[in-house]
Amino acid sequence: MKLLITRPMTAEVEARARAEFDVVIRPETAVLSRGEMLAALRDFDLVMPTLGDGFDAGVLAEVTAPRCRLLANFGVGFNHIDVAAAAAHGIAVSNTPGAVTDATADIALTLILMSARRAAEGERLVRSGGWPGWHPTQMLGQHVTGKKLGVIGLGRIGAAIARRCHFGFDMQVFYTARSEKSPGFAATPMADLKQLAATVDFLVVAVPGGGDTHHLVDARVLSAMRPTAHLINIARGEVVQQEALIDTLQKRKIAGAGLDVYEFEPEVPQALRDLSNVTLLPHLGTATEEVRSAMGHMALDNIAAFVAGQKLPNQV
Numbered sequence: 001m002k003l004l005i006t007r008p009m010t011a012e013v014e015a016r017a018r019a020e021f022d023v024v025i026r027p028e029t030a031v032l033s034r035g036e037m038l039a040a041l042r043d044f045d046l047v048m049p050t051l052g053d054g055f056d057a058g059v060l061a062e063v064t065a066p067r068c069r070l071l072a073n074f075g076v077g078f079n080h081i082d083v084a085a086a087a088a089h090g091i092a093v094s095n096t097p098g099a100v101t102d103a104t105a106d107i108a109l110t111l112i113l114m115s116a117r118r119a120a121e122g123e124r125l126v127r128s129g130g131w132p133g134w135h136p137t138q139m140l141g142q143h144v145t146g147k148k149l150g151v152i153g154l155g156r157i158g159a160a161i162a163r164r165c166h167f168g169f170d171m172q173v174f175y176t177a178r179s180e181k182s183p184g185f186a187a188t189p190m191a192d193l194k195q196l197a198a199t200v201d202f203l204v205v206a207v208p209g210g211g212d213t214h215h216l217v218d219a220r221v222l223s224a225m226r227p228t229a230h231l232i233n234i235a236r237g238e239v240v241q242q243e244a245l246i247d248t249l250q251k252r253k254i255a256g257a258g259l260d261v262y263e264f265e266p267e268v269p270q271a272l273r274d275l276s277n278v279t280l281l282p283h284l285g286t287a288t289e290e291v292r293s294a295m296g297h298m299a300l301d302n303i304a305a306f307v308a309g310q311k312l313p314n315q316v
Helices: 011-020 034-043 057-062 083-088 101-116 119-128 156-169 193-199 219-224 242-250 289-307
Strands: 002-005 022-025 046-048 070-072 092-094 148-152 172-176 202-205 230-233 256-259 278-280
Touching: 002 011, 002 034, 011 022, 011 289, 034 057, 046 289, 057 083, 070 289, 083 092, 092 289, 101 119, 101 156, 101 202, 101 230, 101 256, 101 278, 119 278, 148 156, 148 193, 156 172, 156 202, 172 193, 193 219, 219 242, 242 256
Parallel strands: 002 022, 002 046, 046 070, 070 092, 148 172, 148 202, 202 230, 230 256, 256 278
Antiparallel strands: none
């Protein structure tokens, strides 16, 4: 079977792919064009796509008899793939859960601390050459220890974030989820997202992307947040209504935000980049050598199982 990997991978993953499969590794780092997606469905038995490679119903409908039998997504989020449309064309879909949990949770903690302590703003000040030296009231931020954390979505990643905050920073944990959770430490469920937003000091978005969560955090939710609160998004950019967030930050209605994802990624609006009260990271959630290799191996495990006629370890 012929395999297409749509982006460069770590050396370890590429070496395994070449050793085990008849593989083409696309050298470009940009998302697939529509033409490339159509060619992938026509010309390959197996495709390893990733974030932004939009195999939606329209693309899938254009290839009447696709050669492709598996979209082995590199990543836990698969909202860029229409799973139902793929199934209708006889194409299975898999992903890479678990491998990303700790790294993504670590980035959430990074953003919480950076936003609360104004770290990005301070780093820019030092680089500018304009730092006048220490004084007692310079760049006062907010204490994190002992504060209230709100997690939207207490799945694997949300629970890992909450665990770090609870045990590492003695934070009280509140959350919203589709069902009540038992994470192994004190965590209080909230029935309403607006109530959660009004209760906590740090509101962390940790739900999957997709139609069900599109603009889940909108102007209504943002307006409920405390003026001293921070919004942290490590999930998917479209979960937060970006225009409403920009307006909220411009008017200083909340203390700050920390973002690793954006609604129209990789586009980051100038209005957002101009703000001093937001920390902006370039989607670093899983960006470690170990994690990206683990993700690649998990995707290749799904491919190997498919080729062997076995059950996919991580079918979605």
